[in-house]
Amino acid sequence: MLELQHIDFDVAQDGEEKGILHDVNLTIRERFVAITGPNGGGKSTLAKLIAGILTPSQGRILFDGEDITDLNVTERARKGISFAFQQPVRFKGLTVKDLITLASGRNIGVPEACAYLSEVGLCAKDYIDREVDASLSGGELKRIEIATIMARSTSLSVFDEPEAGIDLWSFSNLIQVFEHLHEKINGSILIISHQERILNIADRIIVLSAGRVVNDGPRKDVLPTLLGGAPNVCSALSDKVR
């Protein structure tokens, strides 16, 4: 269970403090939670605060009852938090197998690494020895990123806009992976997304706009307001989910 208590996040801009998140309070215990909202609303910042890549200006973060606010990225990862990057990172020399092995935290064999790749719809034998470098497409990298999260199989997995940077065709294939993801991962999934098809499989939807939680509840209550165009959600988002 993840608890965010009175989270503020400010950045210095042109010599002035600018608030990105304002008094965000959330308790996540459902299996599949989606955070949505307009661009610039603070969603990715929130995801990075949970992973420990950023540190909140105010407030506390509790994970399974333990205060993890002062823990670094490594310590949080070891406690059981996984984070899938919006733009997966490329590495010269590290292969797909290397990355999946590092993610699993033990010396897994080729068949097990291949099994994770198959789960995300990649033909394992074509990819297992490839380097995670510029030769891979955005869609392939996203799938490999998801495979590393599966290999970790932690109690919380945070995905930062998995649809970003890939074409619609690749995304519609990817959605099937997410539909079955909670069966593969033994824990909660927190996913930041604009996509209606992702929101459609969430147990709960949180709408974050201008750094505040403006709507939060079960999918059946929140999704219709988004599709109808909620007053606090900008038109850009309405276009995306329509």
Add this chain to the structure above:
Amino acid sequence: MDAIQMSLLEQVAGLHEVPEGAYNIRANGQKAARNTTAHIDIVTKPDKDGIDIIIQPGTRNESVHIPVVLSQSGLHETVYNDFFIGEDCDVTIVAGCGIHNCGVQDAEHSGIHTFHVGKNSRVRYVERHYGEGDGEGANIMNPTTVVEMDEGSYMEMETTQIKGVDSTVRTTRAKLGAGATLIIKEKVMTHGHQLAKSDFTVDLDGEGCHTNVISRSVARGSSKQVFLARINGNAACYGHSECDAIIMDQGVVSAIPEVTANCLDAQLIHEAAIGKIAGEQLIKLMTLGLTEKEAEEQIVNGFLK
């Protein structure tokens, strides 16, 4: 050979025991072991230090190992090894030098290797350099490789220097005939106050010949590296050189390209990328549970793999 020399042999040639095929093992300036085969002859040079390796035309799927180990401080040697590879061969040649220097004097090995690669032959040449020892004396290696490639021949040269060599100047000169291909892959890691300089000159003389000179390196500590790739396109040819380097601590890397097209149909490209490890790469591996130091090691090991 003693235990130190055997351990050096394992580092530079991956040898745990006597290799199969032809070999010549040189330890502290002396011939320690030699074997020839029906197709590969090894002859000591009468006039200077070194050997001639003669590979008969049509020799296929055979290998030659010629490792050198030094465990005597203060030893300086220059060795000339000439390879004569006949036509239509397909062979692997493994060379390498390991120095264990526990003394106060420098130990130095300069190997001058000349390859004459016959028409339509394929050669894979692997060279590893390694140094160790806790003495004050420096481990110095200055290898020179000269390659002459006949029509349609192919050579892949892999050179690796990962640890313990205090100073090295690597000079490589190659001349390619029509349709010949030369691929050079260099891996270097320097640390402490080490200096590594690589100086490549490739003359693309024959129609349709091709070279690719690729360097991947890591400079840690206060070490310094210079990568100089000189490619001369003298015919309709294709030449590419690439320097990819990670700098850490106070490490310094210079990449100096010199590509000259002396023919209208020569296509020459040089690429260089030098920088520290990207912060997002470290963070990505930290989100998988690695510490920053473990992440750094994984990135460097992968990069030089």
